[in-house]
Amino acid sequence: MRLILYSKPECHLCEGLQEKLEQVQNITFELEVRDITTNDT
Template sequence: MRLILYSKPGCHLCEGLQEKLAQVQNVSFELEVRDITTDDTWWQAYEYEIPVLVVDGSPPQRLPRLSPRGTVAQLEKLLQRFAVESNDIKSG
């Protein structure tokens, strides 16, 4: 599974989510971090929304926002659910 994290420099919520993603062990994924300040389209879409985590697919699927107080285990559970859904879409 390929994930995209829309972020910007100095965003503590984004940094926190990225740290939790680095601790995930039970879900395999690639992570691309996109700085919204480098692209007007990303800025317009996510200026007030970051951090935004998206499963890169066809179509891309935005994951529900995890509370900043959410645990790594909760994040893993969310990712597992979306990994299964994205595999179902590919095989169906």
């Protein structure tokens, strides 16, 4: 399973969630973080 976290720089809520997801990442999912302030797809 792949989980995509849409984030932006300097977002304390995004950073907090990313930290928590990284702690449980070894369960069964791959975490990808995407910066919502860029237009990369």
